[in-house]
Amino acid sequence: MSVLLAAAIVFGVSAAVAGWFILKGSTARSSGTLMLLGGVATLGGCAAVQLELDGAAAVLFRAAGCLAIPAALALFPRPRWSEPLGFVLITVVVSAGVIATTWASAVESMGFVIVPALLLGVWWGLERGDQDERRALTWSSLVWITCGLVATLIGFVRESAESAEAFDIASLAVFLASLGPPAMVIGVLRPELVDVRGLVTRAVVAATVLFTFLAVAIGLISVIEDLRGQPLQAAPVAVLCAVLAFGVRPLQVTLRGVVDQLLFGDRPDALTAASSLADRIGDDPVLALAAIREALVLPYASLRVGDETLATSGSEVTHTRALPLRLGNDLLGEVVVGLRPGDLGLSAADEDVLRIVAPLLAQTLRARALASDLKESRGAAITAIEEERRRLRRDIHDGLGPTLSGVAFSADAARNQIRSAPERAEELLLGLRADTAGAILEIRRLVEGLRPPALDELGLFGAVRQHAAALLTDGGAPLQVDISTPDDLPTVSAAVEVAAYRIVIEALTNVARHADATRASVSFTCGDENLLLEVRDDGHSIGAWTSGVGVKSMRERAEGVGGSLTAGPGTNGGRVRATLPL
Template identity: 35%
Template sequence: MRHAGRARGVAIGLAALAVVFELIDIWVTAQLPQPSYTPLPFAPEDVAGTAFSLFGAVLVHSRPRLVIGWLLVVGGLGSAANILAANLNLLIDGPPLHWPIVNVTWQVGQLTLGVLLPLLYPTGRLPARRWGWVAGLALAGIALDWAALSVRSHPLREAAHWTVAAAMGLAFVSLAVRFARGDAVERRQLLWLLVTLPGLLVPWMLGDPFWWLASLGIPLIPAAIAVAILRYRLFDIDTLISRALVGTGLLVMVGGVYLAAGAASSLLLSGVDRVAGLVAALFAGAFFQPMHRLFQRGVDRLLYGSTGDPDALAERLKLHLQLADPGHGLLATLEVLREGLSVTGVAVEVDDVTTVAGTLGVPARTVPLIRHGTPVGLLLVGPTERRRFPAAHDERVLATIAPFISDAAHAVRMTAALRHSRERIITAREEERRRLRRDLHDGLGQSLSGMAMSINAARLTLRDSPERAERLLTDLRAGMDTVTCDIRQLVYGLRPPALDELGLAGAVEELAGAPVETSGELTGLPAAVEVAAYRIVQEALTNARKHSGATRIDVMLRRVTGEAAEGGFTREAAGSGRGAVLRVGVADDGCGVPPDARAGVGLSSMRERAAELGGTCVVRPREGGGTVVQADLPL
């Protein structure tokens, strides 16, 4: 902590010294003739000395061990001392005593800001060890420059200047290398610097008539460095670049269209200048929105490639969903989304089952998936990957793809529900077969074996003891009655006899103990449909009588053929696209089903019987109180 506090104090002191130098230089500059190439009372070097030193002190205060802040402080101090020494040389009429100071301070600025800063930014470390020779090249050029001054060799000094310039160029090349190899965060930090460099480089390349404009762009460079290192997540720099490019392109195109339309209309309507201007404005406005979409798509392709374009992603999703089966469509959508967002992985949680594409790690975002107002799962988005820059338009990508992912997640839920339903149906069928085997073997089989033994005993004792034979035959008759009841129960378990004796409507009326509302032709129905309808009504009546405390129970059987079902319990399109449907309804005026109630064996059994035939069974509250059980069984 002591060393950190001392380092902060030194940085603040150096920055304050640079500001003092700049204030003195402003006074010195005021004593000199105003240069013709600038309207400002100070030079770009003055701005550099102040801006780099102050922002460098801010960096050192926040992160004392990071060398970037020290480079800014020292480079800014060198710039301030350089411009002050140069102007003092011009102000003092005498031998150029200050030129060695001018040379040293200029070289300090070149080395720190022109070579070391781009080499070490933003991590404070070289991109690789082999880049260290670039700093050695710059030092060699500085040493060569001093040698040239000592021997007063102009060609040698030119060579020294070109050596240092080559080192500066290679240092800036290292930024491009670092950008290509860096992760998403490092790329954002580099973009903050790269987007502000034109404010310095363009006036420098244009020369003295425009060099003063660098005073406006130089402060942006240390400010961008400070923001990128301290708060690189404060803004999306790629979004800023995207909007800047789109805005510039629109300005140029709309201006060009306006000028072209104005020129054309002036030729055609030379006598009506106001109309010509109006026509040009309307013509340019008509092209604004199409050009905006065109530029936005082009910039998205430039920054993120084809995978980052929401429209291109939507097309890829459609193709993948068409080719994949419902069980694997979700994974296909996740692969497309992972590429589009350039993240390490994405996942979807559906009913406690997670489908992952890539390596998720710690989710950076959690997005709920909604389908027709119903939550179907959660989308988990992982952190950005190192391979390329992440899409700044995550929201646009997610908004475009989320409906597809929701549909795929819903398909996975339905596929899983169908699979589980089939498994339960198969399990129930095998359990029923096991029960029948056990009942036949342990009950009916044993009874028939005992009856056969009784017949043999009665036959043997018939002549010697007629009374004993009479008792045996009487017991045999009672046993036959028991066997008959057992067989009747087995048959009833397979198919209720009342269905064959009374028909579906009569059998249901017998169950309900009251008249049943019927509609349509109910004779000649498939046997499986009759049994399912009977069992569903039986289970619904049992639940209503045992649990609801109902005083009235209404039962409805209706055969519909695709038209809307009028009256009864619902008003819905029945069997649309499925042909004829048998609609079964049981409504009571009891206490209803609690919202947090879990489905028991009875409710699950009703749904499974309907699902086995490809139908549906819904249990819902009844208007005015009570419960409605409604099943649609395709015929």
């Protein structure tokens, strides 16, 4: 099998498969149908060559290369029959293709008609099409034109080297053309895969640099050969090309800047952008994002925490890059920026600017989170206060209210009967005394619910010792409690003192009721910022604890004052450990 035939088979398979995907997966059905027919015709021509049907093979190859494939390109991504220029161009391509297919001698001349018509059609589509059509056309034209330029360049170099082989050039051209149909599939099905404008920019820069290098090199070699009157040897040519190669990178950078400025406008200086951003980023994330977009000339920016977008600026684009925002080891979120048209990624200068301002954005997120936490804690505090007021109102109304009303009625009844029925009056006074004692107990219960009196009388450590001394196990035996305390307890808030007392008392009560223990230990440790308390027992704790009302209550008390609590089985029994801020 010849190389050219193998190349034709590869192109036929590529065109047929691409046509099938375009036909089934997009609205460009007419183009997909013609591409599929072009691939099938190419494969049919290859089969005819193998069967030595040279006449049929030639017709099939011309039908594919001059009619079906060009018509598919002319109708891609949608036919423009309703537009005068579009109608004329499609008619020209189809007519020239029919002529070239019918008369083999007209192939070359019709090629000079078909190619300009297709290029004009691409220009017209880019001018008049919507965003999706322009992206599809850009993908298609980029690959087809690049393949044509590469084949032309290689052919030119081989001719300059006086070793041209038309057979090899034709095979290479067909192989390269196999890349065109897949590009059309990407253009209509996955145009967002990569920002094709960036590929166009790089292709334009690369092609310009390459042709400039070749033109300068060939021009200098020709001038030197004319002056010397004889051809240069390989070594001087290699040295000259090596010297010229030093100018490739500067030329590439310059051209990229020129293309960027022509297509996308001026780009900011990194140091200037960073300096301006440092002065403008404040507590408002929306204003901070707007400052970033303005300084770096970006189309879009957003701040995200997890799956939640906190703030956005600009219009969202397909291609974005994300930069994490950290303070120390804490990941607070990320800033997502949209790439400029024509960029495949952020430049090193842009990334440096974002890294400089990332801590400022992280501080903005931290401030926002702290403000949200403060708002929630205020709401929780107000809710707790209102709930406590509601509880007190209910207890007083349902408990003290009826008792005191009864006291008042009994006093009236005793006064009425003190002369007429002294004995009855005495009974009423005895009941009045009992009711009054009950009211006093109820008041004490309410007061102790607000704050245990033992804390004011004995202090935290003394109150804990008093309660521990009265604890009994389920068997009725006293629970031995060892209490370890620091020499001096720093000044703590009333809320922390109550929370520490309630947590220790609840933990010891759970030990006495559920742990099957004979001994428990309570330790208090004071650090620079926290009060650490720990309750251990020698009971039989196996497996993780089920968080009941008691454990939940202890954890809520610790978290209510900004602390934390862990509870579960230890190495030799159960353990409750709480950290409360001083």
